[in-house]
Amino acid sequence: MSLPDVLVVGGGIVGAACALELAREGHRVEVLERGFTGCGTTATAMGHIIVLHDSQAQFRLTRWSQELWSALADELPGEVEVDRCGCIWIASEESQMDWVRDKAALYRSHGIEVEVLDSLGLAQAEPSLRPNLAGGLRMREDLVLYPPAAARWLVQRAVDAGATIRTGVSVRRVSGAGATLDDGSTRAAGCVVDAAGTKALELLPEPIPGLQFRPRKGHLAITDRGPRRCWHQLAEIGYLASAHTHAQTSVAFNVQPRRTGQVLVGSSRQYDRHDTRVEPEILARMLRRAIEFIPALAEMRVTRTWTGLRPATDDRLPLIGPVPGHSGLYLATGHEGLGITTSLGTGRLIADMVAGRSSAIDPAPYRLDRCLEPQA
Numbered sequence: 001m002s003l004p005d006v007l008v009v010g011g012g013i014v015g016a017a018c019a020l021e022l023a024r025e026g027h028r029v030e031v032l033e034r035g036f037t038g039c040g041t042t043a044t045a046m047g048h049i050i051v052l053h054d055s056q057a058q059f060r061l062t063r064w065s066q067e068l069w070s071a072l073a074d075e076l077p078g079e080v081e082v083d084r085c086g087c088i089w090i091a092s093e094e095s096q097m098d099w100v101r102d103k104a105a106l107y108r109s110h111g112i113e114v115e116v117l118d119s120l121g122l123a124q125a126e127p128s129l130r131p132n133l134a135g136g137l138r139m140r141e142d143l144v145l146y147p148p149a150a151a152r153w154l155v156q157r158a159v160d161a162g163a164t165i166r167t168g169v170s171v172r173r174v175s176g177a178g179a180t181l182d183d184g185s186t187r188a189a190g191c192v193v194d195a196a197g198t199k200a201l202e203l204l205p206e207p208i209p210g211l212q213f214r215p216r217k218g219h220l221a222i223t224d225r226g227p228r229r230c231w232h233q234l235a236e237i238g239y240l241a242s243a244h245t246h247a248q249t250s251v252a253f254n255v256q257p258r259r260t261g262q263v264l265v266g267s268s269r270q271y272d273r274h275d276t277r278v279e280p281e282i283l284a285r286m287l288r289r290a291i292e293f294i295p296a297l298a299e300m301r302v303t304r305t306w307t308g309l310r311p312a313t314d315d316r317l318p319l320i321g322p323v324p325g326h327s328g329l330y331l332a333t334g335h336e337g338l339g340i341t342t343s344l345g346t347g348r349l350i351a352d353m354v355a356g357r358s359s360a361i362d363p364a365p366y367r368l369d370r371c372l373e374p375q376a
């Protein structure tokens with residue numbers, strides 16, 4: 001077995017995107033995945049390819065990544081289930097319409113196609129919503145896809161470009177020169193990208209003071225097939241508060257139409273839960289919230305429920321870049337609830353860093369140095 005130039009640890013959507021970008025540049029890439037492609041948080045996600053503007057840095061990475069997905073969309077095979085359905089942020093009350101108008105102006109100033117819907121416009125766009133909602137913001141360029149199939153496709157493209165993937169291989173430790181596997185063997189490489197999701201920091205050579213994240217558990221439920229209940233990804237504006245709060249537990253209306261006639265229902269956020277068991281109380285709160293917005297959901301049967309753990313940083317930005325003090329070692333993790341979207345931008349940033357060139361967006365806000373505790 002010849003030595004790889006780059007070892008990518010983790011075959012989730014982020015590792016897959018990094019592998020593809022690096023393989024395309026001619027690097028000999030090897031992906032080490034302890035399970036199978038996309039089996040981690042990626043398998044549990046909603047797959048909303050979203051633009052958010054909680055901060056400039058978040059906006060740049062989500063927008064750039066959405067453009068990259070959009071450019072790829074026509075190439076993605078049917079199993080990735082791409083749907084350019086757009087998203088509507090729903091204002092329940094008139095007071096939230098200021099947010100709608102402000103965001104519309106902001107997004108338009110960046111050339112993003114948006115539309116302000118009044119109460120009637122919202123009801124026409126989504127007849128199953130309960131009456132008398134104040135309006136909404138339609139994001140026409142948002143899309144949805146099926147995350148594990150997208151990760152498999154990215155890995156396959158990386159393999160087509162010369163990469164190899166070894167599944168069922170668990171890594172114990174990474175360094176800038178390779179990885180030590182759980183069986184005690186080592187694998188040398190020119191450099192290493194640690195994209196092991198919620199496990200990424202545990203694999204570092206030593207703990208780095210200040211560098212940390214917390215798992216943030218999310219529940220999802222999917223209904224059986226039925227007459228189409230919604231046409232866009234739908235989320236209440238309160239979802240943003242739920243995503244951005246540091247409150248221990250929060251629940252918000254966020255649903256996605258599937259092409260099959262099923263409805264994917266989310267979402268919840270709970271900090272510091274390390275187990276993935278479904279919690280009936282949280283699930284019930286989440287479903288009740290969804291039914292408040294789409295009463296007809298009460299007639300549908302939930303066929304499956306599950307949870308996933310989002311790798312969440314304190315400042316809600318991912319960790320993408322060289323690990324200080326370990327030449328050749330890079331981290332690509334901490335994407336919380338946006339990693340399906342931002343995987344493609346992350347892959348580009350990592351490939352640019354490995355090549356030592358500048359990127360289409362400034363990588364500084366995502367680099368690890370921002371989190372480090374000052375040395376005495």
Ligand SMILES: Cc1cc2nc3c(=O)[nH]c(=O)nc-3n(C[C@H](O)[C@H](O)[C@H](O)COP(=O)(O)OP(=O)(O)OC[C@H]3O[C@@H](n4cnc5c(N)ncnc54)[C@H](O)[C@@H]3O)c2cc1C
Pocket residue numbers: 009010011012013014015032033034035036037038039040041042043044045046047048049050169170171172195196197198199200203217218219220266267307308309310311332333334335336337338339340341342
């Ligand atoms: C309920 C929910 C809904 C979400 N919805 C969305 C959404 O709509 N849009 C969006 O953009 N994002 C969404 N996300 C976020 C998104 O799922 C994550 O940010 C993303 O999947 C993170 O990808 P990753 O590749 O970093 O991690 P993972 O998918 O967890 O991949 C890490 C991989 O590393 C492997 N690994 C771990 N340890 C080792 C080891 N020691 N050796 C070898 N391999 C190892 C794991 O098996 C895993 O396959 C959602 C998340 C949740 C939980």
